[in-house]
Amino acid sequence: MRAASAIVSPLRRLAPTAVRHTQRRCFSNSQNMQAVWGFIGLGRMGYPMAKNLRAKLPATDTLIVQDVNLDATKQFLGEHSEGVIVAENVREVAEKSECVITVLPEPHHVAGVYKSMLQPPSLLKDGTAKERLFIDCSTIDPTTSREVANAATLSGQGKFIDSPMSGGVVGAQAGTLTFMIGASADVVDRATEVLSLMGRRVLHLGEQGAGLHGKLANNYLLALNNIATAEAMNMGIQWGLDPKALAGMINISTGKCWPSEVNNPVPGVIEGSPASRGYEGGFGVALANKDLKLALKAAKEANIKVVLGDAAKQLYDETEADSNCKGKDFSVVYRFLGGKE
Template identity: 40%
Template sequence: MTNDYRMLSKGVRLVCVRNASSLGFIGLGNMGGPMAMNLLNKAKGDLWVYDVNADSVDKAVKAGAKAASAPAEIAENCDRIVTMLPNSPHVMSTFGGEQGLLSTAKAGTLFLDCSTIDPAAAQTVAKMCLEKETVFMDAPVSGGVGAAAAGTLTFMVGGPAAEFEAGQSILQHMGAKIVACGDVGTGQAAKICNNMMLGISMVGVSETYNLGKRLGLDPKILASIVNAASGRCWASDTYNPVPGVIEGVPSSNGYAGGFGTTLMAKDLGLAQDAATNTQSPIPLGSLAHQIYRVMSSDPRFADKDFSSVYALLSEEKLL
């Protein structure tokens, strides 16, 4: 895919329209809803919105947005369009479907896809966009619902360097940090790499603290040692999975809230696919994936924060 995209993009003078007029937003879910609200409040001009869920659209319209009946209508009216969708098939049909964005998109339109999808899928859509002389950038986010509402998300952006500034001028209304990662797909790559490392760390921290406890170590003492030594990591010093070590994180609240086991399994599934496609060995990433996979189908863990892997390994009681 990458090669096709590169071949096609070579020699093409690809620019998105300067002085763009209207903004579009597709996907008003838990994350997309508050993101659209920030765009509406902070960016100039109209905001057109679309979602399959009529209630979400109504809510946005009451706040001042204009409703479109299909992605095609968004692309007719806007030349800056943000998408925030659950997975690759949704992205694919939103762009390429019969009433999809590309059926009406004008040359020079800029697409910013904030969904978390396979990097190869991002490159496929980018290629389809390129054929319509439009610009596609992948811009997945880190930060949860709270950051989406506060407008403090981090965006990891992949796409043509020349258009980064244009993308940034829009994303800045929804995020505190916008990082240029490289070509199309590298935004997704950065996200899944970070999340794979996180998924590994959390299992590792959980087994480490459980072993320590069984060897007679108080978890808080172990934390004070590890967090000042070479075992230090975010999963230990900021989001510790052992109840009582850090206040205010899911482990100290019965593993409620946070980042669900099922979402972590989904992200590690993307990492697994990307690794298989690129023939990259990921021994620990694979094993962590399988562990969250088992947890996702266990009713005790499926709806809990992913740090509940500590409870799986340690027999810590869940609330």
């Protein structure tokens, strides 16, 4: 495993006039020229990530952004009067950029975007003198990621890296994300340079697909710990224990975990937590359920036996469908279980 956190020097440069007036770009070795970066997906995670990227790049660099939500791209452009271009489509991003970062919701979005970027392969390769990097920060199933990676390799247009992240919207805004990457050794340093502009840690877990496998294993455990914490807290409170005293005991004992210590599901136990704000913000129950399902799917495909996952999935399905819980932080399972608020 490899970790890095340093903010590093920018990529190679592109002449500013070429960026704005031509379709294809010829990269120069001169450090006095302008670098061009691509970013696709300005959602809840992608938007603040792109903002941090733009803020940490030299003023002379250009960031090309694209999203199907035109309001998001309009807002982003409005907040950055210099050094940002909104592309008409994802193909334009790929043609102009030496490094393309994608942050997309679902596997079919990732597959569709990369198909549009990679096909047809003619002309695209002429855009850079340095091998293009495609860094996908989406949390999707490893099978789709592998298919996209193979398509990128076969097209000859660049190398694909899976790089899901941990830290949520708060981490994306603060630039403290942890990225888990799956990539061949020869591109790890370069990918780390890019990701360190948006996060605090970059962990190399192995070859392509390893980043996603690591992320899904972690979020599988997180989903289960969240339910167990909600059940344990509900249990103790129903027995008459003070919520803060119970949480304090757990957090210096063997039951300690992130849901008990940082994201405790009982309102009032942790000041500022989603539970203390009506379960608003945080890691949405739908997203937690999505990651759990992806982990279960990947485990099934690999013939890996799991025991607790299916029961957890059923609970999250029911919680997500409940009108009092839908759209809330995933700690809202405490409410669904009938916990005292």
